[in-house]
Amino acid sequence: MAQGKVMDLKSEKDVWDLQNIKRAQLVDVKEVPLLDTTAEKWEEVWRFKARPDDLLICTYPKAGTTWVQEIVSMIQHGGDTEKCDQLPITERIPFLELFINDGCPTSLEVADAMPSPRTLKSHLPVQLLPPSFWEQKSKIIYVARNAKDNATSYFHFHRMNKGMPEPGTWDQFLENFIEGKVAWGSWFDHVIGWWKAKNHYPILYLFYEDIKEDPAKEIQKIAQFLNLDLPEVLLNQVMQHTAFENMKQNPKTNFTNVPSFIMDQSVSAFMRKGTVGDWKNQFTVAQSEWLDDACAQLLKGINLTFRTQL
Template sequence: MSENQELKRHCLLVPVKGVLLTEHIANNYKAVSAFCPDPSDLLIATYPKAGTTWVQEIVDLLLHNGDSETCKRAPIPIRIPFLENTARLGIPSSLDLLKAMDPPRVIKTHLPFHLIPKGFWENKCKVIYVARNAKDNLVSYFYFHKMNLTHPEPGPWEGFIQKFMNGQVPWGSWYDHVKGYWEEREKRNILYLFYEDMKENPRREVERIMRYLDLSLSDDVISRIVELTSFEIMKENPTTNYTFMSKPVFDHSLSTFMRKGEVGDWKNYFTPEQATEFDEDYEKKMKHVNIPFRTQL
């Protein structure tokens, strides 16, 4: 590992209103919380590695009538700015990007519900939330930590499970994250999607998103969007696979950004003892909500 990478691995996690954020995002949170969206703006919110890029690309294609060339106009974080991201390592500040864009804009965030700028709710912006079952989300986040050199070193797998269960990872507790948006979904008109539903029947979920956006596209365009947003196509698309982000940000030799995109992959990593401990902890943390997660199809 180079000196530059070593420096990046000394990333600090700083608590903001009870949620751990990477230091550069925590230091920028005051400016982010003051952001005032236009009522026409759309927010795509997720816990990290829950299908964010997938839904971003679906939305961009829906808004551009399935025109794949238009949707390759720029890498996805330029087309759809990452709200809390700061200017660093050659990447523009998302707040600056948003200032230069005319509404309606599509914006991405990993912030939990209570850290979302209040303007999104005051202006009744549409919000799409994507949730992925905890075990698969954990595996994907572990590998993302390996390759994302701006995140703390994940350490061994068995230790990372504990960090995830305790919310000691960037953007905090998965449990609080998925529950926060679930409990507010009807009051705030949040379209709450499940990664597993998208894998099971992508066309059905693309049509759900289309209707939520008050769009009406032809069957042929819908079919094209489903094809263009398949895991295989997106993994080869240089505007969505994050190969445009190289060292010292992402080290693709450690893990690819788009790794497997499967449901049930957790079975290849959890030992029976780890699965039992995780399930018991999950039951305690999720006992007061009935979110219909599936860990296999």
């Protein structure tokens, strides 16, 4: 969401022309489908000036972004929940390439005005990341999630978020997902591109399934990457605060500050299930085999493996 006035949207609903809340269209930017609002402002995104002490949290959409954002925020604030709860996650960590025509400052403008060190968010594939991040050698945390759960979560996100393109049926969406004809492009290209980049830049590459299975280990890994000490008492506070059910009930992380005419959480919650293996409730056997075949072909020789159940 755009920053700054997000908290006031419900009270300012009358200033919105609800007829203009249209589902986004996809526009290719350097052969990657992006939201039309992002494509229109692409030169501004590309020229964004990163700083050496920036931290960028990057994921394919619906791969645990908000979860890791809140983990990082808690670590940075020394486990102080009150400090984390002062602002919604959308205002603490700007989403660089998201633009909403609501008269608010853009995320890029908010980020530019933030004091260092900044924590930022993006869904961009590696080849579209503004070059200043590479030039400044900014630290990046990347989170990857298995394709089946990622596709399932992304489909339901499209259903509830009226700012996203129309998803169509599940069959249609899955076909588009496998072919990379969804916002931010191919899941395969995304996870592979960032996997290769980690060998050349300060990138911590995490897996959603690992965080779910052993949050203490992965949270400590994040703290070490940030050069921050996390004693056991603080680790336990971070784990408790960022447990899925707690985040789902937390208005600072569950996006209930976004009005329902944009995100209709009666259709599907922004924080839906947060599990590994829920894809089994969505996929047919044939669809599961189809995606397995695509993974076997497109991840071949990459030394990158995903777990679809724990």
